[in-house]
Amino acid sequence: MRLILTLFLALTATAARADCVVLLHGLSRTDNSMRVLQEVLEYHGYHVVNHSYPSEEMPVENLVAYVGQSAHECGDERLHFVTHSLGGILVRAWLAHGHPPNLGRVVMLAPPNHGSEIVDVLAVSETLRRVMDWIHGPVSEQLGTDANSVPNRLPDSVDFDLGVIAGNVPLNPLGPYAIEGPNDGTVSVESTRIDGMADHIVISTTHSLIMLNPVVIAEVLEFLRNGVFDHGITLPAALRKLANP
Numbered sequence: 001m002r003l004i005l006t007l008f009l010a011l012t013a014t015a016a017r018a019d020c021v022v023l024l025h026g027l028s029r030t031d032n033s034m035r036v037l038q039e040v041l042e043y044h045g046y047h048v049v050n051h052s053y054p055s056e057e058m059p060v061e062n063l064v065a066y067v068g069q070s071a072h073e074c075g076d077e078r079l080h081f082v083t084h085s086l087g088g089i090l091v092r093a094w095l096a097h098g099h100p101p102n103l104g105r106v107v108m109l110a111p112p113n114h115g116s117e118i119v120d121v122l123a124v125s126e127t128l129r130r131v132m133d134w135i136h137g138p139v140s141e142q143l144g145t146d147a148n149s150v151p152n153r154l155p156d157s158v159d160f161d162l163g164v165i166a167g168n169v170p171l172n173p174l175g176p177y178a179i180e181g182p183n184d185g186t187v188s189v190e191s192t193r194i195d196g197m198a199d200h201i202v203i204s205t206t207h208s209l210i211m212l213n214p215v216v217i218a219e220v221l222e223f224l225r226n227g228v229f230d231h232g233i234t235l236p237a238a239l240r241k242l243a244n245p
Helices: 002-016 031-043 060-072 086-095 117-124 126-136 138-143 174-178 207-212 214-226 235-243
Strands: 020-024 047-050 079-084 103-109 161-167 199-203
Touching: 020 031, 020 060, 020 086, 031 047, 031 079, 031 207, 031 214, 060 086, 060 138, 079 086, 079 214, 086 103, 086 138, 103 214, 117 138, 117 174, 161 207, 161 214, 199 214, 207 214, 214 235
Parallel strands: 020 047, 020 079, 079 103, 103 161, 161 199
Antiparallel strands: none
């Protein structure tokens, strides 16, 4: 009986040990944009690493180092990533150089996996291109849909456990003008897809606010736990999921 109790307590302690989740915000944002998601994940028992990185100051090639720095803080814990927009491209670039042995799952929110058509439109005009650079820095020009853009120079399929959440509410007035098909105002739904992903879901939300949507947050939890999304989830069901660790 004592042996059984000891084994049970050991298994319970192992199960209770928190996995680690690294959050990576999008272009021209800070860790504050992921703060609600951080608090929900912590409430559900995850160890969360959520730091700002200088997305407006340097190109992707330099920003990738910040992914490794955050991942290092997880130590030997199982390592997950939840990203918004540019953050997803940084994780793809980091993992293209190899996977850590403790890699878990990755959830990308509105990732421009094949680039953003908005960048294409703004880059046509020299004046608009300079304004884009002034506002968003050198990385902005790297995120177009052409073959030489950073997303399209990365491996064209993923070899890690990936779930992608796309939005389809284009609050950005340029969205309907610049992007064909369903989009979130910055990235087309089609551009969020990538070969090798485990699951993909479209939720009624916009690019800049996707990380605050309660259904999105519930789906993040669902994928981190089970490796698939709950495609039939409702808002009340999502709220219940968030309230019950």
